[in-house]
Amino acid sequence: MDGEPLLPHTVGLPVLIIEDDKFLRDLLVQKLKKEGFFTIEAVNGEEGIIVAKKEHPRLILLDLILPGMDGFGVLRVLKEDSSTTSIPIIVLSNLGQKEDKDRCMQLGAEDFMVKAHFTPGEIIAAIKSVLKKKYF
């Protein structure tokens, strides 16, 4: 983790989106860019892990249903790896059951949001709040 004291909502802060649905991914990227975030994308778990290690994003938006390794697996790997463990992760999923949420929080996610229950604006607000918490 860098020692730079970055303000959480500064332009140029990379956010990694790991989401296999192109439409949803594009909508999120569009909204994030509008809010001044720099974004990187991955379409599956394995790619997400590689990108996370290489680019050190400030925050990751992680879907749970992914081709290949699922979100739970990705979450575990990222949290167990010392180079990525401190990156805050918000799980964005359409699995809404209590046990799914509990499992994610236990694995170290910062927050868990059901995509169908939140607007992009609300997701941005959650991102800002997690970044504020993490870096202040």
Place this chain on the structure above:
Amino acid sequence: MENDGGRLKNMNHKSQFLIFGGASIFVIIFSNIFLASVFLGKWGTPNILSLAMIFSFVDIAMITILIHKAARIASLFSKERSQFEAILKNLDDGVIEHDADMKIILMNPKAEDFLGVTYDEVKGLAISASLYKTRPNLEALTQILYPSLALFASPPKSAHNSHARNMEIHVSNPEKKFLVTTTDMGNSSRGITSFLKILHDISQEQLVSQLKSEFVSIAAHQLRTPLSGIKWTLKLLLEGDAGALTPEQSELLKKGYETNERMIRLVNDLLNASRIEEGKFGYEFKDIDVARVLQSLVSSYSVLAKTKGIALLFEKTLNAPAMLYADPEKLALAVGNVIDNALKYTKEGGRIKVLLSRNAEFAEIQISDTGIGIPEAEQKKVFSKFFRASNVARLDIDGTGLGLFIAFHVIKRHGGNIFFISKEGEGATFTIRLPLNKDSIPIEDRYEF
């Protein structure tokens, strides 16, 4: 039953047999006395002789009828017996009868099939809890007789209105899951009691049920993806992310957004309803400050109530309980669904009150409104799935018909009760009663109601 004429019409063959038997014996004795006295010449006159002969003829007639009856009983008995055997042979459930010494008296072919052992192999054997160790093919049968040895055995529950008890037993070798109904067959005239066990194979049923619940779960999640897409697209447009909108465009998009929200709620309700039915609703009980939970719930509705011009308040009595053992999220969902309805079906200027009080050893939550009420003819169906009253369907009010179904199950799971009083046009008062005593709450998620 055959019509045997006269007063005997309503008696069965056995009783008739006994009556004729008794009468016959009487006649035999009486006529023999007469015949004897005729031969001995004591009272030997032609009149007495005729009388004696008449008695004898009557006697022969009665004995003939007796024999006829006996033959009838024997044939009925054998017919009943073959009916009984035919039923047992063709039944899809296993039937085992055993005595107090654990000797198998009866086993039907299905039971033999289920447990991998034949009646001939166990006939007359007293099955002890350890016999299967030397005779491994008796393992499944032993586990049925001694459920504590089985892979799984649920606590016995009474079957409705009967003396029988049900329990779920999972056996090994062969691996099967059964719903076992046990009853005893008292035979008081001989003092022997035998026990009957009926084995209903649910291995397949459980699998089907699991597949169904998984299907609903997957379907719901798959539906949510495009629904999220539409939600986000419409929201971004409404927020002006793709440019300014005319008021007309904005209005249309708003309606589209709201309709989509309806669908999202429906998918949620379906998922919840399905999980409830499968007993996988994920309850987490803890001690909660019920007043605080309700206050926070009511507050979350305050903006909506204000927009609709309805007064919404929360009150608690002085004796209201401070603590309650419950799942706060599910309880809030249940009470919330009732409040949702109150808000939906009450017109502007109306009033909704949520009241927390104590009633003996129960916490009582009353939600009363001044809305359109529930027609009397439909009040029985209010808690069933997808039910929407006729006076509501006519108005253009959104509703899935699952809110009260879900609320009902949540309250039942808390060991409580939910009921209502309502008059069409005058509003409704829903009362939820929850036991304060932890022991009144069922332990497992699957329960009978």
